[in-house]
Amino acid sequence: MAPLSSSSRNRPQKSALVALAVAGTAAWRCLSVVSDTSFVAGSSGRVIARDAASVARGAFTFGLKTDDKHQGFLTKQEDSGLRCTTVGTSYQGHWNTVLGDKALPASGRSYWEVKFVKKPTDAWEYIGVAEANADPTQPLIRNREGAGWFLGSNWEDSFVYTHMAMQKKWQDDKMAQGMAFINDQIANQQLDPKETERQLREQVESHYTGPGTHVGQYMEYPRFEKGRVVGIDYDGDDGSLAFWADGKFLGIVRDLEGKPLNLKGRKVMPALSVFGRNTGNSEQGTIMEVRTGLDAPARPELTEGGSWYHGGSR
Incomplete structure (x- = not known):
């Protein structure tokens, strides 16, 4: 994580940071009484479909499932989607891992987007899918409760992560x-x-035991930064997962053997890990906007020569 310009010796004590964060959260809650466009704590997080037609044509819509274990997780409904953020309580900061309230459909294409409305730190953050029992207090990469498959990035690097189960x-x-x-x-x-x-x-017998781990592969993908729009593309017919960035297809996720990832038969949910911290002088929480009810864009096909071309919608 990139250091801040302010000196660490000016950093307030932890108790002061906690008090400041509590006061800030209380202020946001007060604002929610005045305006329904403010961030609120404990919201059900249900994303409203763009219009009735999106539901009628079978577009995938979901809400964000809040959890009692979340710390400083706030949401704000906009016409374009549901915004969410983490209010940090310390200089080191923390993540909230948030799941969708619906499992991905067993057939057809499911597509949604996450826009980085604000990204004030170089912290790693993660977007993709995970099992329903993922730990809400740990970022997806450190999650030991539920397996995940996701894209992770900061301002400088991007990795695609898959889950490696012990065998x-x-x-x-x-x-x-x-x-x-x-x-x-x-x-x-x-x-x-x-x-x-x-x-x-x-x-x-003391090796290769436990719930497994997440393994990342470095990719020359666009980094997570303010304004970036990440598309998550799941095909329930073949179990494949792919990512997009700003309308451009990045590619399908491959497993640890180099084969196209196949999640068919697994119950997985949309998932994201959003970071926030408090420097004592300012709150630095990423704001993500989740957009659902979208038609899946035409996914490119892979030719025998290994190059991509845009075919029809799948």
Whole structure:
């Protein structure tokens, strides 16, 4: 994260920052009484479809699901979409991970956009899809509760992340490799075969366990900055996920073996992680605007030669 121009020695104590953040949140709540266009805390976050026609033609619409564990998460309904932000309570800041209130449809194209109305820090933020049990207090990249597939970026770099689940096969392969090596050594070093195998198994079984992790691949994609519009494109027919930026197709997400990602059969929700912090002098929270009820744009097709061309809508 890029350092601020203000000196760290002028940073107020944590208790003062908390008091300031609470006061700021209270002020926003008071404003919500005066104007229905202000950010509000604890909103149901339901995004209103652009018009009845979008619902009639089957365009995917969803709201943002708030959670009691969210800290300083505020929303604001605009005609163009639902804006959301995180009010930070410390200089280090924190993320709120927010899910849609609907799972992605099992068939057809689903497309929505997230616009960066304001991005005052170089913090990493994440946009994509995740399982319904994702931890609302952790950014998607650190989430250990639910798997996610998403685009992450700051002002300088962009990565596409996929979830890597732990597999027992990895333990079995490691055990087989270890035993092959040990068997060559047993005769010469007079090792106890059973005890040696027990020690090896104890070491191997402590690896490749747990809920899995998220693995990122660097991409030459547009960075997250003020004004950027990120499109999230899910095809329920083949389970593929793709991203767009400012109306330009970036490409489909590939799994760890280089194959097109296939999420078919999984229950996943729209997901985003929005960052906010408080420097003591100012609140620096990203403002994202979520737009739903959109028609999916024509996704380019990949030719045999590996180049993209724009075909018809899928």
